[in-house]
Amino acid sequence: xxxMKVLDLLANDPRASITDLADILGESEEDVKNSISELEKxxxxxxxxxxxxxDKTNSDHIDAMIGVSAKPxxxxxxxxxxxxxxxxxxxxxxxxxxxxxxxxVSINAKTMREVADFVGEKLAPIDGVISTVTMFVxxxxxxxxxxxxxxxxxxxxxxxxx
Amino acid sequence: xxxxxxxxSQKAKEMRPSGIRKFFDLVAEMPECISLGVGEPDFETPWxxxxxxxxxxEKGKTKYTANAGLKELRIEITxxxxxxxxxxxxxxxxxxxxxGSEAIxxxxxxxxxxxxxxxxxxxxxxxxxxxxxxxxxxPVYIETKEENDFRVTAQEIAExxxxxxxxxxxxxxxxxxxxxxxxxxxxxxxxxxxxxxxxVISDEIYSELxxxxxxxxxxxxxxxxxxxxxxxxxxxxxxxTGWRLGYAVGPQEIIDIMIKIHQSCIMAAPTTSQYAAIVAxxxxxxxxxxMRKQYxxxxxxxxxxxxxxxxxxxxxxxxxxxxxxxxxxxxxxxEFAEALLNEKHVAIVPGSAFGKSGEGFCRISYAYSxxxxxxxxxxxxxxxxxxxx
Numbered sequence: 001x002x003x004m005k006v007l008d009l010l011a012n013d014p015r016a017s018i019t020d021l022a023d024i025l026g027e028s029e030e031d032v033k034n035s036i037s038e039l040e041k042x043x044x045x046x047x048x049x050x051x052x053x054x055d056k057t058n059s060d061h062i063d064a065m066i067g068v069s070a071k072p073x074x075x076x077x078x079x080x081x082x083x084x085x086x087x088x089x090x091x092x093x094x095x096x097x098x099x100x101x102x103x104x105v106s107i108n109a110k111t112m113r114e115v116a117d118f119v120g121e122k123l124a125p126i127d128g129v130i131s132t133v134t135m136f137v138x139x140x141x142x143x144x145x146x147x148x149x150x151x152x153x154x155x156x157x158x159x160x161x162x
Numbered sequence: 163x164x165x166x167x168x169x170x171s172q173k174a175k176e177m178r179p180s181g182i183r184k185f186f187d188l189v190a191e192m193p194e195c196i197s198l199g200v201g202e203p204d205f206e207t208p209w210x211x212x213x214x215x216x217x218x219x220e221k222g223k224t225k226y227t228a229n230a231g232l233k234e235l236r237i238e239i240t241x242x243x244x245x246x247x248x249x250x251x252x253x254x255x256x257x258x259x260x261x262g263s264e265a266i267x268x269x270x271x272x273x274x275x276x277x278x279x280x281x282x283x284x285x286x287x288x289x290x291x292x293x294x295x296x297x298x299x300x301p302v303y304i305e306t307k308e309e310n311d312f313r314v315t316a317q318e319i320a321e322x323x324x325x326x327x328x329x330x331x332x333x334x335x336x337x338x339x340x341x342x343x344x345x346x347x348x349x350x351x352x353x354x355x356x357x358x359x360x361x362v363i364s365d366e367i368y369s370e371l372x373x374x375x376x377x378x379x380x381x382x383x384x385x386x387x388x389x390x391x392x393x394x395x396x397x398x399x400x401x402x403t404g405w406r407l408g409y410a411v412g413p414q415e416i417i418d419i420m421i422k423i424h425q426s427c428i429m430a431a432p433t434t435s436q437y438a439a440i441v442a443x444x445x446x447x448x449x450x451x452x453m454r455k456q457y458x459x460x461x462x463x464x465x466x467x468x469x470x471x472x473x474x475x476x477x478x479x480x481x482x483x484x485x486x487x488x489x490x491x492x493x494x495x496x497e498f499a500e501a502l503l504n505e506k507h508v509a510i511v512p513g514s515a516f517g518k519s520g521e522g523f524c525r526i527s528y529a530y531s532x533x534x535x536x537x538x539x540x541x542x543x544x545x546x547x548x549x550x551x
Contacts, residue, residue, distance in 0.1 A: 155204065
């Protein structure tokens with residue numbers, strides 16, 4: 001089976017069932033299942049995420065991006081410090097960057113206060129962290145390739161054309 | 163009282179109406195149906211291209227361009243043809259037209275005199291025949307065959323060449339069959355034509371949509387560049403049908419005449435579309451690759467499903483159509499498409515709409531989401547099961 005095709009299909013529709021995928025690819029459900037397990041085991045598929053526009057709910061929600069300057073450790077580079085940051089459940093994504101600060105941390109929280117507490121009490125005190133710059137997200141327009149709140153045009157092609 | 167019958171040109175009256183017209187009217191009465199009938203991509207035009215168009219409008223690029231098209235675009239077209247198909251043209255051998263359709267019209271009008279014969283392999287796109295007859299030409303058909311995967315062969319062409327033959331239309335990748343010509347097919351056809359006074363009108367509008375085979379233009383074969391009018395455009399490869407932009411490249415003498423006709427009837431192709439097209443040629447390889455990948459998944463899906471349900475379907479290597487043989491249903495292609503529409507509300511186009519040799523087949527377009535295709539295939543399967551009893 002062509003794993004790339006499985007990945008293409010799941011990238012477009014993470015909710016596609018094993019049955020759907022088997023039907024589309026003309027493979028047995030057993031084979032599709034094995035292929036997906038293998039992709040998950042090898043951390044090629046790392047998760048299946050739902051894109052939620054929290055602004056449309058009544059729940060409190062605030063996202064922030066934090067530039068973190070840090071010092072590498074002898075023997076471990078940035079990996080150890082990255083792991084310490086990544087383990088906090090508030091952190092939704094973490095990347096090592098080129099440019100002015102070493103890390104970019106995205107966090108999801110309920111209130112600004114929570115963000116401030118996270119930065120002041122958890123992030124900044126980590127050994128090796130030199131400084132932080134916190135940026136609050138005001139509004140999201142596109143998340144993981146999905147346009148937020150921008151309607152896709154409906155198919156208005158002629159039903160029959162040459 | 164005026165007698166319009168006397169007024170309207172006899173040739174225009176006799177011109178073959180588009181074969182899909184009748185079916186179009188039937189489907190129009192069932193707007194809720196699931197259609198597999200379109201001849202255009204489902205993807206939006208890539209954003210970079212749309213952005214370039216908007217930018218050109220902001221800058222006030224709203225005037226006529228030169229008749230033959232923007233020089234920058236014509237140069238990019240030659241670069242693109244070189245990069246993609248290793249073809250060498252000068253920019254003044256390029257004329258920019260209102261879709262590939264206008265280029266077809268111009269090419270035939272530039273060549274034909276009363277009684278000249280044009281060889282047209284069928285099934286094929288619906289406009290070659292009516293434009294030929296309107297221009298006074300005489301269509302000479304070749305019925306391509308399912309056992310050849312709907313490729314026209316050099317031998318079939320040789321059999322219909324006469325001293326009146328002025329041109330041959332080669333339309334590959336083909337609408338409606340999805341057929342492509344392989345290197346060896348093109349070589350044989352080139353060998354046949356290279357010493358003859360016959361022009362090839364090579365409609366390559368689907369050239370970027372091939373699967374498992376790289377498109378080659380007949381213009382690249384020895385002795386053929388001087389005999390080929392290559393027509394291509396932006397509609398299918400770049401998903402730009404509504405922008406109405408195509409082009410022709412070919413021998414200077416013929417292109418100049420085409421530009422002269424174009425001057426009188428069109429003036430110049432849409433300016434906004436031309437600015438957008440420059441970006442399409444320069445920056446959109448990834449977009450094409452993305453679309454081709456999606457089409458390929460759908461293509462494989464449709465071919466397999468149709469064969470599984472008992473409609474023999476050869477594996478098409480180009481465009482975005484499959485062309486199942488429906489004779490096992492004991493219906494004509496018209497009857498099949500009409501019954502499928504009435505009983506299951508699925509619209510497909512009878513193969514006969516694309517010429518006599520399309521009888522016994524139907525055209526199914528896969529320019530739709532997989533979800534849409536799966537529902538349609540489910541219904542076609544039900545339709546076959548119910549009609550087998």
